[in-house]
Amino acid sequence: MIFRRTILFIERKHRETVILTVLLFLLFSFFFSGVVMYQSTESYRDKALAEIGATLQISYLPELDESTLDGVDQNILSRVQSIPHVLGVDVAPPSLSGSCIPLGLKTVKTHSGFNPEQQPSPIYTDEEARMESDCVDLIGCSAIPLRNQFRNNMSVISDGSFPTNDNPGVLISRYFAELNSLRINDVISLKYLYSDASAMASEVKIVGIYDTTLKFEILEENDMGVAVYKASPYNAVFTDFDTASKILDRDNTVYNFKVYVDSPKNLDAVQEAVQKLPMEWDKYKIYNETLSFYNEYASQIDTVFSNSLRLIILTSTVGIILFMVVYSIWNNQRIRDIGIFEVLGESYIHILMIYVFETLILSFIAAVLSVPTSYFLIQFISQTNSPEFVSSNIINIITPYDTGEYDINPVYAVSIDIKALLLLLIFVFMIVGITGVALMFLLKKSKLQEMLKAGEES
Amino acid sequence: MAIIELRNVTKIYKVKDAPDIRALNDVSLVINEGDFISVCGVSGSGKSTLLHLIGCLDRPTGGSVFVKGIDTKSLNEKGMARMRNNTVSMVLQDFGLIPTRTVYENLEVPFYFESDRKAKKDKIVSALKYVGCSELIGRPVVKLSGGQKQRVAIARALVKDSPILLADEPTGQLDSETKEAIMLLFHKINKNGKTVIMVTHDNEIAKETDKIIFIRDGRILDTIDTK
Numbered sequence A: 001m002i003f004r005r006t007i008l009f010i011e012r013k014h015r016e017t018v019i020l021t022v023l024l025f026l027l028f029s030f031f032f033s034g035v036v037m038y039q040s041t042e043s044y045r046d047k048a049l050a051e052i053g054a055t056l057q058i059s060y061l062p063e064l065d066e067s068t069l070d071g072v073d074q075n076i077l078s079r080v081q082s083i084p085h086v087l088g089v090d091v092a093p094p095s096l097s098g099s100c101i102p103l104g105l106k107t108v109k110t111h112s113g114f115n116p117e118q119q120p121s122p123i124y125t126d127e128e129a130r131m132e133s134d135c136v137d138l139i140g141c142s143a144i145p146l147r148n149q150f151r152n153n154m155s156v157i158s159d160g161s162f163p164t165n166d167n168p169g170v171l172i173s174r175y176f177a178e179l180n181s182l183r184i185n186d187v188i189s190l191k192y193l194y195s196d197a198s199a200m201a202s203e204v205k206i207v208g209i210y211d212t213t214l215k216f217e218i219l220e221e222n223d224m225g226v227a228v229y230k231a232s233p234y235n236a237v238f239t240d241f242d243t244a245s246k247i248l249d250r251d252n253t254v255y256n257f258k259v260y261v262d263s264p265k266n267l268d269a270v271q272e273a274v275q276k277l278p279m280e281w282d283k284y285k286i287y288n289e290t291l292s293f294y295n296e297y298a299s300q301i302d303t304v305f306s307n308s309l310r311l312i313i314l315t316s317t318v319g320i321i322l323f324m325v326v327y328s329i330w331n332n333q334r335i336r337d338i339g340i341f342e343v344l345g346e347s348y349i350h351i352l353m354i355y356v357f358e359t360l361i362l363s364f365i366a367a368v369l370s371v372p373t374s375y376f377l378i379q380f381i382s383q384t385n386s387p388e389f390v391s392s393n394i395i396n397i398i399t400p401y402d403t404g405e406y407d408i409n410p411v412y413a414v415s416i417d418i419k420a421l422l423l424l425l426i427f428v429f430m431i432v433g434i435t436g437v438a439l440m441f442l443l444k445k446s447k448l449q450e451m452l453k454a455g456e457e458s
Numbered sequence B: 001m002a003i004i005e006l007r008n009v010t011k012i013y014k015v016k017d018a019p020d021i022r023a024l025n026d027v028s029l030v031i032n033e034g035d036f037i038s039v040c041g042v043s044g045s046g047k048s049t050l051l052h053l054i055g056c057l058d059r060p061t062g063g064s065v066f067v068k069g070i071d072t073k074s075l076n077e078k079g080m081a082r083m084r085n086n087t088v089s090m091v092l093q094d095f096g097l098i099p100t101r102t103v104y105e106n107l108e109v110p111f112y113f114e115s116d117r118k119a120k121k122d123k124i125v126s127a128l129k130y131v132g133c134s135e136l137i138g139r140p141v142v143k144l145s146g147g148q149k150q151r152v153a154i155a156r157a158l159v160k161d162s163p164i165l166l167a168d169e170p171t172g173q174l175d176s177e178t179k180e181a182i183m184l185l186f187h188k189i190n191k192n193g194k195t196v197i198m199v200t201h202d203n204e205i206a207k208e209t210d211k212i213i214f215i216r217d218g219r220i221l222d223t224i225d226t227k
């Protein structure tokens, strides 16, 4: 019965109903957009942090030469490994990698974006660039599974296993394997591009093949020419620390290492513990890699955060005030109707219920419409007001290509989740509640006779 | 038998930044079941106030109003609403119809508590038939003439079969021919057993009722039996 009566009411006030619904719709759309943007940014930040990982880099001072150093001894490394919250230690970076010629094999040239053939390099001579383009990038590393792409499952082992000092060999990409018809346990020859002419190529066993979802897009600012191909994630060859030192003809003394920590929260504690270890700290520096990476994101993230907060606060205050003004104007118009209802024997509680129910129905219609609208509104806002969100990509800042490793967009990755919907629902009920309370005061305050008189004048 | 009784009723309206208005001053009055009464007086004399107190739209400032033996002061908002719904029905001064809805929908309003749709419809149909407006049932109120509106308003007051019918200036906005027809309708209603109280400032109309109560400045000046 109350439903029927409400419908009767809504139907009767076409203009008011439409305007009220549109107003509510706009209010909810902006509110919901703000909430979703805020929440998307939040999950983006978490995702970004997860992708960046939590790492500390310990390296010797740049003015020093490796020859003047004793290296970090194994005892120190195992003590680092046993610090709480440490996931693993990578004893290679950034030095134990290099371009290697895969003898008799082809490298993967698949890519998107610009054509590097038409991008001359100021860094390499044509001949160097050509040679580099036929190389794989050998990455010696003692903690391959902890590297970004594996930790975040952008690359996963599909055959075999990770190379380790106890399981020496190489881990190659599925693309590289298929291009050259390679299988697990096949042996390939790798030769360091810049080794002496007399040096022999090294024979290594394939112990693992990985699938990757990483892309390879060459950007306009590519200054590597065709040499850029060796940076392709499809041409990355991972190997254990010892094998890398052998191929690259480097001694296997550890000069630098990276510490993987379980969470950014624990970086400070781990850093403190590492610094207490008996190392030649006058020759080494330790720095928080996560922090410096994260700072690249931070300003963008903070802008989205404050923009969406502003959107939420501004639209809800302006919207609520506007809605209340319009609503109370019409309440005064409706007073005669209410008076008639009361005279005919309805208690004001029932009338209140009809009105609250009316607002509830209109609000729900508006809210349901606002959800898909918000989706487009967010796209619009992100494109017009904050173009910096659209292509936030750390890789772009430091390399002339994009592997997609950090390609996460806070605004385009709109996730309308239960929490956002719940907040919208709470907001809807809040609006309905406010109007209900306002109307209750109005009805309690007005005398029945005055309400009827208000009608007489109009 | 007394169906309505007022004992030393005073009604004072408090007005902001002005002296209080004593709209009714020590009014005592007994109305019996089946009476047909008119309340007569100049504008501002307190006629509507009196009717509103009887009609359970308001409570007195002093004294007591008994409707069917119930002291209105003892009723809460809901109790007052129920009295208005099924004991004292009111025909409002400007008809009090919802203009854009149909006659049927207007007559539906008092049936808030009615869940039996068939019974509701039967009552609405017979009320309209009673006032002679059966053919108007589906028509929007805006399309009705003044006399038709008044009949519909009366039908709405009758639809819950309340024993008491109140009317505030029911003939004020009508031409003399329609006035007569409406008065005939009130007579018919009264003959069928309802207590009818109407407010008017038209002495000719008042003369047609059984009893005239003259009020001035919130006091009963005189009561005349016309029979």
Ligand SMILES: Nc1ncnc2c1ncn2[C@@H]1O[C@H](COP(=O)(O)OP(=O)(O)O)[C@@H](O)[C@H]1O
Residues within 6 Å of the ligand: A447, A449, A450, B013, B014, B015, B021, B022, B023, B041, B042, B043, B044, B045, B046, B047, B048, B049, B050
């Ligand atoms: N709600 C009210 N608030 C203040 N004064 C009122 C109110 N209703 C009526 N009055 C005043 O009370 C007096 C009696 O009014 P009313 O009963 O409407 O007279 P009538 O119906 O005879 O014209 C008038 O002076 C009127 O101005």
Ligand SMILES: [Mg+2]
Residues within 6 Å of the ligand: B047, B048
């Ligand atoms: Mg009056």
